[in-house]
Amino acid sequence: MKADLEALRTRALEEITVLDDLQALEQARVTYLGRKGKVTEILRGLGQASPEERPKLGQLANEVKQAIAERLDERKQVLEAREDALQAEAAALDITLPGRRPQRGHLHPITQVTEEIVGIFQALGFQVATGPDVETEYYNFDSLNTPPDHPARDSHDTFFVQPGVVLRTHTSPVQMRVMEKVQPPVAVVVPGRTYRVDNDASHSPMFNQLEGLLVDEGITFGDLKGTLLHFVQEFFGADTKVRFRPHFFPFTEPSAEMDISCSVCQANGCRVCKHSGWVELLGCGMVHPRVFGYAGYDTEKYTGFAFGMGLDRLAVQRHAINGIGHLFENDLRFLEQF
Numbered sequence: 001m002k003a004d005l006e007a008l009r010t011r012a013l014e015e016i017t018v019l020d021d022l023q024a025l026e027q028a029r030v031t032y033l034g035r036k037g038k039v040t041e042i043l044r045g046l047g048q049a050s051p052e053e054r055p056k057l058g059q060l061a062n063e064v065k066q067a068i069a070e071r072l073d074e075r076k077q078v079l080e081a082r083e084d085a086l087q088a089e090a091a092a093l094d095i096t097l098p099g100r101r102p103q104r105g106h107l108h109p110i111t112q113v114t115e116e117i118v119g120i121f122q123a124l125g126f127q128v129a130t131g132p133d134v135e136t137e138y139y140n141f142d143s144l145n146t147p148p149d150h151p152a153r154d155s156h157d158t159f160f161v162q163p164g165v166v167l168r169t170h171t172s173p174v175q176m177r178v179m180e181k182v183q184p185p186v187a188v189v190v191p192g193r194t195y196r197v198d199n200d201a202s203h204s205p206m207f208n209q210l211e212g213l214l215v216d217e218g219i220t221f222g223d224l225k226g227t228l229l230h231f232v233q234e235f236f237g238a239d240t241k242v243r244f245r246p247h248f249f250p251f252t253e254p255s256a257e258m259d260i261s262c263s264v265c266q267a268n269g270c271r272v273c274k275h276s277g278w279v280e281l282l283g284c285g286m287v288h289p290r291v292f293g294y295a296g297y298d299t300e301k302y303t304g305f306a307f308g309m310g311l312d313r314l315a316v317q318r319h320a321i322n323g324i325g326h327l328f329e330n331d332l333r334f335l336e337q338f
């Protein structure tokens with residue numbers, strides 16, 4: 001019996017040392033130390049031992065049990081530690097990995113410029129008006145005092161949708177649409193798409209304009225100059241200068257074109273201003289009495305000024321972009337720069 005117990009101890013200790021998972025370890029505890037386990041099994045034969053032997057055998061059996069229990073605990077600790085380590089590794093976050101930036105979009109450069117300019121005029125009390133891209137000849141030409149034989153009405157310059165209907169060649173027709181609806185005082189700006197048969201580095205068949213119209217009693221060319229000077233100094237900087245050159249538009253009298261001192265070279269001369277120091281910015285003038293006639297406004301009572309500018313050219317100038325076409329190609333490598 002003594003030999004049996006010692007053999008059992010040797011075997012158990014060896015076996016437990018190489019057990020590889022906690023479940024097998026629990027199994028081994030039952031096999032060796034359980035109520036129906038191997039030690040208990042051997043002790044069943046205790047009755048056959050002599051009375052002097054019995055206490056010694058009992059003591060040995062306890063020692064064997066204890067040795068096995070200790071080895072089980074040791075092994076359990078090792079296996080549990082290993083399991084914890086594995087779990088920690090699986091759950092670990094590598095906080096040194098740089099995050100992935102979500103791609104953020106932004107407004108198109110023309111939209112940015114438009115919103116900025118509209119904001120400047122809104123601060124002066126102007127409201128925003130809009131009109132249709134597909135326009136009648138009446139609004140686009142006739143009501144703006146543009147005679148039937150005017151060269152702008154030629155199909156070489158204007159996209160005709162059908163006889164009498166065009167893609168608007170400027171935002172000016174919205175002047176008439178507004179005046180038909182409201183009596184003075186009127187102060188509106190009109191951003192929008194416009195179309196002409198034109199396509200080269202500085203012209204696109206579709207482009208963007210911003211129209212302005214102010215009508216009230218006693219409005220003079222001085223109001224026009226003051227308003228536009230304020231606008232360019234807000235948009236291009238406080239030291240920007242303006243000059244007005246006489247011009248002709250059918251819908252204004254007198255008419256002018258307004259230039260600004262070149263903001264790219266501070267008027268010293270560069271490619272953008274063709275070394276003149278000045279850049280043409282917009283057309284403007286005092287609203288022609290005949291236009292007021294179409295609107296049904298009392299020409300004895302009211303005067304007004306109007307202006308129209310190309311927004312794409314402004315965006316091109318502000319960002320020194322070479323070629324207006326880039327603005328409409330929607331190439332992300334280009335757009336992402338703004």
Ligand code: DAH
Nearest residue numbers: 170252283284285306307308
């Ligand atoms: N409509 C003109 C153009 O497209 C620009 C313009 C000039 C608008 C004078 C106006 C104005 O309102 O008064 O070239």
